Amino acid sequence: MSSLHYHDVGINFGGVHALSGVSFDVRSGHVVGLIGPNGAGKTTLINVTTGVVAPTAGSVTLDDAPLSGRRQHQIARLGVARTYQNIRLFPRMTAIENVVVGATRIRRDPDLGAFVFLPAVRRARIELEEHARYLLHRVGVPRDEWETAASVMPYGSQRRLEVARALAMRPRVLLLDEPAAGMNPAETAGLQALIRSIAEEDVAVMLVEHDMPLVMGTCDRVAVLNFGELIAQGTPAEVSRDPAVVEAYLGSEAAQ
Amino acid sequence: MEWLVHFYALHSKLIDQIGINAIFALSLSLTLQAGHLALANAAFGGIAAYVASLLSLSRGWPLSVTTLIGAAAAAAVGAVIGLPVTRLRGVFLAIATIGFGEIALIVENNLSITGGAEGLSQIPNETTTWKIYLVLAILAFFFWRLRRTRAGWAIAAVREDEYAAASFGIDPARVKFWTFVGSAAIAGIAGSLYAHENFFISPGDWGFSRMIDILVYCVIGGAASPWGAMLGAAIISLLPEVFRFLHDYRDIVNGIVLLAVVIFAPQGIAGLWSRDQRGRKAAAAAEGQSR
Numbered sequence: 001m002s003s004l005h006y007h008d009v010g011i012n013f014g015g016v017h018a019l020s021g022v023s024f025d026v027r028s029g030h031v032v033g034l035i036g037p038n039g040a041g042k043t044t045l046i047n048v049t050t051g052v053v054a055p056t057a058g059s060v061t062l063d064d065a066p067l068s069g070r071r072q073h074q075i076a077r078l079g080v081a082r083t084y085q086n087i088r089l090f091p092r093m094t095a096i097e098n099v100v101v102g103a104t105r106i107r108r109d110p111d112l113g114a115f116v117f118l119p120a121v122r123r124a125r126i127e128l129e130e131h132a133r134y135l136l137h138r139v140g141v142p143r144d145e146w147e148t149a150a151s152v153m154p155y156g157s158q159r160r161l162e163v164a165r166a167l168a169m170r171p172r173v174l175l176l177d178e179p180a181a182g183m184n185p186a187e188t189a190g191l192q193a194l195i196r197s198i199a200e201e202d203v204a205v206m207l208v209e210h211d212m213p214l215v216m217g218t219c220d221r222v223a224v225l226n227f228g229e230l231i232a233q234g235t236p237a238e239v240s241r242d243p244a245v246v247e248a249y250l251g252s253e254a255a256q
Numbered sequence: 257m258e259w260l261v262h263f264y265a266l267h268s269k270l271i272d273q274i275g276i277n278a279i280f281a282l283s284l285s286l287t288l289q290a291g292h293l294a295l296a297n298a299a300f301g302g303i304a305a306y307v308a309s310l311l312s313l314s315r316g317w318p319l320s321v322t323t324l325i326g327a328a329a330a331a332a333v334g335a336v337i338g339l340p341v342t343r344l345r346g347v348f349l350a351i352a353t354i355g356f357g358e359i360a361l362i363v364e365n366n367l368s369i370t371g372g373a374e375g376l377s378q379i380p381n382e383t384t385t386w387k388i389y390l391v392l393a394i395l396a397f398f399f400w401r402l403r404r405t406r407a408g409w410a411i412a413a414v415r416e417d418e419y420a421a422a423s424f425g426i427d428p429a430r431v432k433f434w435t436f437v438g439s440a441a442i443a444g445i446a447g448s449l450y451a452h453e454n455f456f457i458s459p460g461d462w463g464f465s466r467m468i469d470i471l472v473y474c475v476i477g478g479a480a481s482p483w484g485a486m487l488g489a490a491i492i493s494l495l496p497e498v499f500r501f502l503h504d505y506r507d508i509v510n511g512i513v514l515l516a517v518v519i520f521a522p523q524g525i526a527g528l529w530s531r532d533q534r535g536r537k538a539a540a541a542a543e544g545q546s547r
């Protein structure tokens with residue numbers, strides 16, 4: 001059981017308060033939706049969590065371990081996985097290879113073993129690829145794309161591969177940045193089932209999405225950001241009734 | 257058999273040069289595999305060449321010992337400048353490492369122990385063809401197996417996308433630092449072998465033009481592939497010999513061949529093969545989609 005805590009998190013980009021005073025928790029086994037208009041600071045919160053940028057105020061902790069102040073790869077090694085809104089796969093690696101890199105954190109094969117043809121290294125490689133195929137199947141990447149370079153995969157498959165690669169690290173925390181972008185309703189329904197099944201494996205999941213039916217159907221709780229501030233949080237039903245939320249969304253739509 | 261002996265007698269110098277150039281190419285390919293352009297391999301070769309030559313001149317130590325110490329010295333210098341320099345990105349790293357190479361040349365030109373601009377001569381001629389190719393074979397084995405290690409995966413991931421690599425627990429700074437140090441060590445081996453293959457060395461042997469030669473081996477062969485690097489070294493080292501009959505036009509034809517490779521095979525010669533592979537897979541995937 002782990003849980004992610006945001007405590008009064010703030011970040012300032014040269015005078016722009018991209019986040020301020022953000023506090024909420026994501027507990028393992030739960031899916032927390034993070035919603036808000038464009039530019040509200042959702043991706044920035046994921047970047048703060050994963051050490052891409054350091055918060056200028058407050059702290060992020062995983063159980064009792066502080067995440068803020070650590071570097072990106074150190075946070076990843078603690079079991080914090082993410083997907084990227086602007087897909088960031090390893091372009092010239094195949095789908096399977098991408099997932100194998102995702103498993104870096106949990107690999108235990110002896111590093112010098114390959115030089116002396118240690119059978120354990122070979123076995124580990126076979127197991128890694130086996131697991132990669134299982135994950136690709138689970139997220140729904142078609143089998144005939146598994147050996148394809150990521151850069152030439154269809155957009156939808158690339159999004160799924162992002163999720164498979166993140167799952168490969170056996171994360172304690174999974175941060176999904178708009179995984180449903182570009183999916184049709186049937187695909188979105190499949191994604192909803194997938195996210196629920198991930199949470200059931202005791203992962204703390206944060207889902208950043210603009211697709212409201214998906215958020216409302218998937219999440220245990222929802223947090224709403226607007227101009228970097230948390231304007232509401234609660235169950236999906238509570239949040240969708242909240243006047244401040246309605247106001248933020250209508251306001252932003254009117255402005256567009 | 258007799259033909260072979262004759263051929264070797266005629267071309268042994270060229271065969272040795274190809275081997276040494278291939279080791280230089282491998283040294284650069286290590287940093288290229290991690291996706292960074294560091295251009296100090298010629299300088300590291302020079303540092304090791306001077307260290308090895310001086311030890312062999314003053315102490316009479318054998319080639320194996322002087323080469324190891326020379327390579328260790330290059331790696332040590334690589335570690336010292338690698339700490340600040342590998343934090344730089346892209347063209348800034350290239351410029352900083354070129355600058356380091358120029359500083360090394362100035363030092364070599366002005367120290368009395370290195371013989372100044374005259375360099376060192378009467379270096380024992382201990383390098384033999386089999387020793388060069390034994391080292392090359394060991395290094396080729398190392399690179400072949402490296403891809404199957406966790407370190408090899410980390411190197412490839414950093415080359416593809418260092419930010420994404422970091423978000424899976426790989427420390428790009430560490431990968432860049434160690435590939436830089438390893439690259440310096442391998443360049444050092446090549447430099448020591450070169451020194452013991454030629455009767456004398458001078459600062460001019462380790463200048464920018466040599467670095468460009470090494471870069472051309474890798475670009476022509478295929479930047480991120482150790483096999484491509486070795487192949488590129490062999491082809492580029494052979495070109496002047498092949499076109500010898502062209503006399504004064506030789507350099508022009510050399511240049512045309514290089515341009516042709518860069519234009520028609522931007523991934524290098526090794527890339528022709530793998531591009532074809534990935535292309536076929538992509539086509540197969542597209543077909544699968546339309547079904």
Ligand SMILES: Nc1ncnc2c1ncn2[C@@H]1O[C@H](COP(=O)(O)OP(=O)(O)OP(=O)(O)O)[C@@H](O)[C@H]1O
Pocket residue numbers: 013016018036037038039040041042043044045053085
């Ligand atoms: N590294 C940065 N430097 C400066 N400003 C930044 C940086 N990262 C984000 N911002 C700014 O912070 C604000 C929040 O951006 P963010 O990408 O987090 O929004 P978002 O909620 O993810 O939006 P979207 O729904 O469009 O993805 C924006 O105004 C953005 O320009």
Ligand SMILES: [Mg+2]
Pocket residue numbers: 042043044085
């Ligand atoms: Mg975003």
